[in-house]
Amino acid sequence: MLHSKTNPHEGMLSAKVEYECRMRGAQRMAFNPVVGGGPNASVIHYSRNDQKIKDGDLVLMDVGCELHGYCSDLTRTWSPCGSFSSIQEELYDLILQTNKECIRLCRPGASIRQIHNYSVELLCKGLKEIGILKRDAIRLYHQLNPTSIGHYLGMDVHDCSMISYDRPLKPGVVITIEPGIYVPSSFDGPERYQGTGIRIEDEVLITETGCE
Numbered sequence: 382m383l384h385s386k387t388n389p390h391e392g393m394l395s396a397k398v399e400y401e402c403r404m405r406g407a408q409r410m411a412f413n414p415v416v417g418g419g420p421n422a423s424v425i426h427y428s429r430n431d432q433k434i435k436d437g438d439l440v441l442m443d444v445g446c447e448l449h450g451y452c453s454d455l456t457r458t459w460s461p462c463g464s465f466s467s468i469q470e471e472l473y474d475l476i477l478q479t480n481k482e483c484i485r486l487c488r489p490g491a492s493i494r495q496i497h498n499y500s501v502e503l504l505c506k507g508l509k510e511i512g513i514l515k516r517d518a519i520r521l522y523h524q525l526n527p528t529s530i531g532h533y534l535g536m537d538v539h540d541c542s543m544i545s546y547d548r549p550l551k552p553g554v555v556i557t558i559e560p561g562i563y564v565p566s567s568f569d570g571p572e573r574y575q576g577t578g579i580r581i582e583d584e585v586l587i588t589e590t591g592c593e
Contacts (some may be wrong), residue, residue, distance in 0.1 A: 385461035389434040391416040395575055398444050407446035411453060411538050422458065422578030423563040423585035425528065436462055446504050447539060452538045456556055456582035472562060475507040480581045483530055487585045487592035493546040493556060497530040500560050508562070513570050525564055532555040534584060553563040554587045567592050 384397050395414040402410065417427040418434030423439035435441050441460055447453040458473065465473060479500055486496050505522050508514040514521055533540040536556045550556070561580030568575055586593045 382457070382459050382461075385434070385440060385459070386463065389418070389461045390437075391418055391421070391430040391432050391434065391440070394440065394442060395430045398442065399446075402444075402446035407448050409447050411445035411447045415441070415456075416550050416577060418439045418461075419576075419577035420566055423565050423576055424578070425561075425563055428440055432456070434461055437466065439577070439579065440565070441463075441580055443580065443582065450536055452534060452536065452540075453584060454534055454538050454582065455584060456559060456561075456580045458522070458579045458581065471511055471578075472574070472577060472579055475504065475511070476560050476562060476579050476581050478559060479503045479507070480583065483558045483560065484583065484585055484592065487550070487556070487558065487587060488550050489552055489589070492507060492528065492549055493531055493533075496558070500530040503526075504560060504562065511574075513564070513574055521570075524568065525562050526560075528559075528561070531559055531585075550587045552587055552589045556585050 385394055395416045398412055400415060413428050415427050417424060418432055418440045419438035421427050421432060422439060439458055441456065441458045443456040445452055482503060483496050483500050486499060501522065505514060505518050509518060533544065534557055554560045559580055559582030563576045563578045566576040
């Protein structure tokens with residue numbers, strides 16, 4: 382984040398994070414880093430990483446490395462210039478609170494599907510209060526976030542693809558919790574939110590008593 386203040390360029394940030402991962406022992410990156418500035422952050426699997434980040438824009442970085450066969454996967458969104466606009470801040474706060482509430486639900490017996498459904502309720506409610514969603518909220522919500530709240534994480538980034546998201550979580554399982562909002566420039570909503578992408582993704586280990 383500090384590096385982005387003096388080097389606000391997607392490619393430089395991608396190179397910097399890969400360098401730091403490898404210097405700390407990672408064998409490789411788990412996937413091609415996603416570093417999207419401004420409207421590029423609203424493209425969920427953006428991979429060009431070749432644009433300068435404009436002053437006042439946010440940058441979304443989705444990265445992970447591989448260590449001894451195990452993958453990591455996390456996302457942060459921030460402002461290289463050091464401060465959020467009021468519009469960016471209200472959306473970021475909604476994503477952050479959703480992230481915290483969903484992590485609170487991570488415990489043995491819960492399922493990714495249950496946590497996902499709860500995240501949709503929280504985000505729909507928040508987006509209505511902000512004024513981004515008005516009518517046909519669920520259908521329009523899926524235009525703003527077509528992904529799940531999380532996935533299994535292990536020897537692959539999206540691990541155990543044959544295991545249902547309805548399966549109860551057990552101690553030792555690792556999942557991601559990654560609420561996000563991706564407002565395309567073409568979205569039929571308030572213009573001030575168009576071209577904004579924010580995600581906060583954490584890795585969660587299910588324990589005997591809850592999660593870590």
